[in-house]
Amino acid sequence: MPLLEIDKTKCVGCGNCVDVCPFGALSLEGDTVVVNEKCTGCGACLEACPFMALRLPESPSPGTGDMKQYSGVWVWIEQFNGQMGNLAIEILGQGRRLADLRHSALTACVLGHHIEPITREAISYGADRVFWVDAPSLAVYRTAPYAAVLINLARLHKPEIFLLGASSRGRDLAGSVATDLYTGLTADCTGLDIDPEKGLLIQTRPAFGGNIMAMIICPGHRPQMATVRHRVFEKPPANLLRQGEVITIAPALTEEQISTRVTNFIPEIDKVNLAYARIIVSGGRGVGGPEGFKPLRELADILGGTIGASRSAVDAGWISYAHQVGQTGRTVRPDLYIACGISGAIQHLAGMKTSKVIVAINKNPDAPIFSVAHYGITGDLFQIVPALTAQFKKRLNK
Amino acid sequence: MNIIVCIKQVPGTADVKIDPVDNTLIREDVPNIINPFDLYAIEEGLRLKESFGGKVTVISMGPPQAADALKEALSMGADEAVLLADRAFAGSDSWATAYTLSRAIQVIGAFDIILCGRQAIDGDTGQVGPGLARQLGITQLTYVFKIRKVDPPGKIIMVDRLLEEGHEIVEAVLPALLTVVKDINQPRSPSLADIRRAAKLKIRLMTATDLTGVDRTRLGLDGSPTKVIKIFNPPRREGILDMIRADTAEEAAAQLADKILSEKII
Ligand SMILES: Cc1cc2nc3c(=O)[nH]c(=O)nc-3n(C[C@H](O)[C@H](O)[C@H](O)COP(=O)(O)OP(=O)(O)OC[C@H]3O[C@@H](n4cnc5c(N)ncnc54)[C@H](O)[C@@H]3O)c2cc1C
Ligand SMILES: Nc1ncnc2c1ncn2[C@@H]1O[C@H](COP(=O)(O)O)[C@@H](O)[C@H]1O
Numbered sequence: 001m002p003l004l005e006i007d008k009t010k011c012v013g014c015g016n017c018v019d020v021c022p023f024g025a026l027s028l029e030g031d032t033v034v035v036n037e038k039c040t041g042c043g044a045c046l047e048a049c050p051f052m053a054l055r056l057p058e059s060p061s062p063g064t065g066d067m068k069q070y071s072g073v074w075v076w077i078e079q080f081n082g083q084m085g086n087l088a089i090e091i092l093g094q095g096r097r098l099a100d101l102r103h104s105a106l107t108a109c110v111l112g113h114h115i116e117p118i119t120r121e122a123i124s125y126g127a128d129r130v131f132w133v134d135a136p137s138l139a140v141y142r143t144a145p146y147a148a149v150l151i152n153l154a155r156l157h158k159p160e161i162f163l164l165g166a167s168s169r170g171r172d173l174a175g176s177v178a179t180d181l182y183t184g185l186t187a188d189c190t191g192l193d194i195d196p197e198k199g200l201l202i203q204t205r206p207a208f209g210g211n212i213m214a215m216i217i218c219p220g221h222r223p224q225m226a227t228v229r230h231r232v233f234e235k236p237p238a239n240l241l242r243q244g245e246v247i248t249i250a251p252a253l254t255e256e257q258i259s260t261r262v263t264n265f266i267p268e269i270d271k272v273n274l275a276y277a278r279i280i281v282s283g284g285r286g287v288g289g290p291e292g293f294k295p296l297r298e299l300a301d302i303l304g305g306t307i308g309a310s311r312s313a314v315d316a317g318w319i320s321y322a323h324q325v326g327q328t329g330r331t332v333r334p335d336l337y338i339a340c341g342i343s344g345a346i347q348h349l350a351g352m353k354t355s356k357v358i359v360a361i362n363k364n365p366d367a368p369i370f371s372v373a374h375y376g377i378t379g380d381l382f383q384i385v386p387a388l389t390a391q392f393k394k395r396l397n398k
Numbered sequence: 399m400n401i402i403v404c405i406k407q408v409p410g411t412a413d414v415k416i417d418p419v420d421n422t423l424i425r426e427d428v429p430n431i432i433n434p435f436d437l438y439a440i441e442e443g444l445r446l447k448e449s450f451g452g453k454v455t456v457i458s459m460g461p462p463q464a465a466d467a468l469k470e471a472l473s474m475g476a477d478e479a480v481l482l483a484d485r486a487f488a489g490s491d492s493w494a495t496a497y498t499l500s501r502a503i504q505v506i507g508a509f510d511i512i513l514c515g516r517q518a519i520d521g522d523t524g525q526v527g528p529g530l531a532r533q534l535g536i537t538q539l540t541y542v543f544k545i546r547k548v549d550p551p552g553k554i555i556m557v558d559r560l561l562e563e564g565h566e567i568v569e570a571v572l573p574a575l576l577t578v579v580k581d582i583n584q585p586r587s588p589s590l591a592d593i594r595r596a597a598k599l600k601i602r603l604m605t606a607t608d609l610t611g612v613d614r615t616r617l618g619l620d621g622s623p624t625k626v627i628k629i630f631n632p633p634r635r636e637g638i639l640d641m642i643r644a645d646t647a648e649e650a651a652a653q654l655a656d657k658i659l660s661e662k663i664i
Contacts, residue, residue, distance in 0.1 A: 037461045037462055047629055143528070179529040184491065185492065212631065212632075262568050327519055328580065335663040357661050374638055391652050
């Protein structure tokens with residue numbers, strides 16, 4: 001039986017909810033709407049109903065006990081080879097903002113080996129307190145020893161909010177920690193705010209490949225955990241004079257208790273760092289073949305950009321998967337995204353539509369890519385792209 | 399070797415369009431599909447079976463029509479299929495989903511490897527895999543794009559994981575849960591004969607009462623720590639398009655270069 005409850009006295013059969021249901025679970029039967037077993041209780045229809053005829057059962061959660069025991073905002077500081085990444089800095093900035101809104105302190109959890117400088121950096125970006133866990137077993141990120149430390153600390157100190165980066169490691173770790181703490185985890189947030197009345201963390205995240213935004217809360221469990229997408233929030237400035245407390249913590253597991261060993265690391269040779277690229281020149285089926293990326297590469301070289309691609313181009317084998325932008329590829333948010341010969345299917349848009357400036361070059365004036373573009377040219381990319389490269393060559397004196 | 403593959407049925411969003419008038423999803427009979435990443439998990443499970451023997455069990459939690467996804471997995475070559483369908487499971491978030499799957503897997507029996515997709519394309523969370531590994535207390539290996547070595551008697555597996563900066567090679571103790579990414583393989587397409595054979599196979603149905611020792615307060619909407627309070631369409635950027643019109647490609651390119659430079663991003 002579906003979860004959705006329909007108040008037949010209020011429903012007039014306008015059909016608004018039928019259109020918005022992502023699962024096709026609603027249909028009109030005479031003057032009222034009916035729901036079938038495809039309903040997952042996602043709630044997409046609730047807002048769409050002008051008559052407030054739709055409801056999901058609300059029920060109290062079992063909860064983690066007294067919410068008042070929990071206070072403070074924590075962030076996990078991801079590091080690689082002793083370097084703190086940009087994402088960690090962005091999260092420190094958000095953590096600081098939320099801690100101020102809650103009138104509480106910001107704690108940074110710094111785990112690794114030979115990472116003392118990061119403890120000071122974390123303070124300069126806003127942390128009041130640092131938990132510093134330094135051990136050879138933590139030198140390279142591994143789920144079990146990292147999760148064990150954070151789970152122990154969270155049980156002991158009871159943070160109210162806990163943020164991690166939505167990177168590969170961050171998602172790997174957050175899923176593990178939230179499971180043991182039996183608390184809610186909202187993945188890939190693009191917005192974080194505090195409800196002024198209830199003090200709850202309101203987490204906004206895209207779903208359905210970015211077609212829908214969902215606001216999520218975690219009312220009855222603590223900490224309220226979220227992973228945060230890269231480049232959604234600005235990096236805060238560093239204040240080297242800021243003071244904070246550094247507390248040394250012992251690792252929670254011995255090497256014998258850890259079931260994984262990282263034997264080798266192979267850095268990406270053809271390094272495609274789309275996630276942090278400031279400029280992306282992207283090609284789709286319109287480039288026609290592997291050689292078709294050549295003019296795009298020339299443009300990218302002049303602009304200091306990186307090459308992206310649609311799934312069609314990747315599936316055709318013209319370029320490697322590491323370049324794929326979209327729902328099943330990378331999510332990117334560059335300052336400039338130039339889409340060449342890409343139609344703009346919804347799954348592609350999901351991965352790039354929050355780019356700051358979008359340029360579309362397409363033969364077809366009705367291509368959906370133009371609906372998200374800031375600048376568009378209707379025409380053949382094999383004429384436009386080289387001409388554009390020539391223009392930039394001239395203007396940038398290259 | 400006993401292999402379990404977790405698959406989710408998701409709306410095949412390929413045909414979804416946004417209504418330009420009221421910015422809602424237009425879904426005309428959009429078929430449900432197996433989450434694309436889970437196809438790679440199924441394929442990898444089948445390849446492990448082909449190398450080491452044993453069986454592949456596919457499991458899905460979802461509404462009754464998720465049986466279609468399981469049938470498709472059977473036609474690809476999976477041996478058994480389990481459908482977790484019960485009103486008590488409805489509305490599960492990733493915590494409750496991982497919990498429910500873990501209890502079902504304990505009922506199904508011994509396993510060496512569990513395979514999940516990297517993420518489901520409707521929820522896009524990628525949390526169920528790690529949650530499930532933790533619930534079962536087994537090794538977790540996410541973002542795997544290559545299995546280098548499996549030694550079932552020695553209980554060792556060696557995989558390549560895809561990370562932002564490159565890839566790492568990890569040796570781990572079995573049993574383990576792997577979440578797989580696209581590059582790992584090319585999923586097979588079942589033949590008509592396969593589909594016919596699979597149609598005759600039975601899907602094992604499980605409800606909450608079949609899960610021994612399950613804490614019912616941790617199931618479904620009630621057991622889910624997160625609550626969706628609002629769903630809305632992302633703000634649209636309408637009327638922003640500046641269409642460049644010129645007689646020649648050179649002129650158009652010159653105008654475009656001016657506009658891009660005026661944005662002060664280069
Ligand atoms: C579950 C699922 C997940 C998906 N995930 C992704 C994803 O992550 N990323 C992704 O990109 N796609 C994804 N897709 C695929 C997506 O639906 C589209 O099929 C794909 O994005 C189309 O790629 P394209 O725009 O390159 O090709 P097409 O749609 O074929 O468009 C080619 C465009 O090039 C133009 N063109 C042709 N020649 C020229 C020329 N000489 N000059 C200028 N313009 C020209 C044409 O007018 C056309 O608009 C996914 C699909 C599914 C079902
Ligand atoms: N309801 C479900 N039934 C079976 N497997 C699931 C379910 N939900 C998620 N999974 C598995 O977990 C992976 C990650 O899903 P998610 O955490 O929802 O992004 C999927 O690729 C599946 O392998």
